[in-house]
Amino acid sequence: MDIILKDITKSYDGQMVLKNFNWTIEENKFNFIMGESGIGKTTLINILMGIVKPDSGEIYGIEGKKLSIVFQENRLLEDFDPVTNLKLVADKDTRDEEIKTLLRELGLEDSLKKKVSQLSGGMKRRLAIGRALIARADIVIMDEPFKELDKDLYLKTIQLVKEKLKGKTVIIVTHSEEECEIFGGRKIIWKDIQERIYKKEL
């Protein structure tokens, strides 16, 4: 089943962020959403996850589904090592070998025993992506997942995500046309479906 957002409206302290927002997220496909900074992408994702309640509107096709996410700000367990971070969200029957392999594929094999707080920005980002991949989910949401990665790792990580999530319902927030093309997913551009409210109201 597709996920359908219907007439979602949300404002923060009188500032309208989403106004009658409509979007159909296609099942088992990569769905990209692009839009400039501060326009409301993260807010939209938070509404999808149930972290933020919309003022009005309906969402169909997400209830009861298991979600997995790459947050814009990682949200890792900083005092624990990468393995612990993945185990936190992994099912009981996920083998240690599977976790180690994934960390190796993400280029984190040298940091297995380090605390997350000792990792670099790009390493943390890859770990956050790894966490979203290890959780067995029906829907995967990623908020600018590849932004802190430089060239080599950037392409490698994109390939890995593409491979692992093929056939799943995936929502990716991005600023990059290139990413949309590599994934070959469905792309929506924010201003095509939503007026730029916040500027209009100023």
Next chain:
Amino acid sequence: MKDSITRDNNNIILRVFSYLFWLIIWQVIAHYLGNDLLLPMPFTVIKTLLYMIKQEAFYITVLNTFLRIMFGFFISYIVAILLAVFSYNLRFIRILLNPLISFTKATPLASIIILTLVWIKSSNLSIFIAFFVVLPTVYTNMLKGLENTDTKLLEMAEVFRVSKYKRIRYIYLPSIKPFLIAGGSLSLGFCWKAGIAAEVIGLPQNSIGEALYTAKIYLNTADLFAWTFLIILISMSFEKLFITIMKKI
């Protein structure tokens, strides 16, 4: 590496020196006063202490007081933690407990000791007093630790449907641990002071408080000093032990 070792050594020497310094000050003043009743010499106190620890009754006395205060401490520590957990989860419990916590915080210990003596046997006094000392401190600290827990991580755990056990182990515990250690070690030291004060007033048999009182009656200042040192020693070592164990959890 080498540098830090010499710095550590210097630190130790400095620390030993600071103890020596005050010992010498003490000796000088005691010598100047020349009256064992007012201020006994360090040597006299050590001699008294060495004599004390040869008596069998000494161990009974110490154990009596130690067990009661520690029992009171642990029970209240656990109760305070549980109450804080309830308060964190249920608003009405928190509102309900609020006056009780403020009350226990503000009431003078002496009033509580005397009032308690009206209610219960003097031998159990220090258990009860520990409760009054530990409860508000640990409760307040624990609650602060819980509230300090990163809501962004809790949201993350909610989205990934992380189990209750893992949430406690990996998100709550790291956040509350420093607060639990601080609250515990703070109230532990206070527990000893208050517990002994209660014993001096309530005079349960074979207790350190009773021993202090007896020393006062017979104007035995050396005994008083010896007991005081002992209390400080036990209380400080237990606090260290407590912190070491808690850090391992």
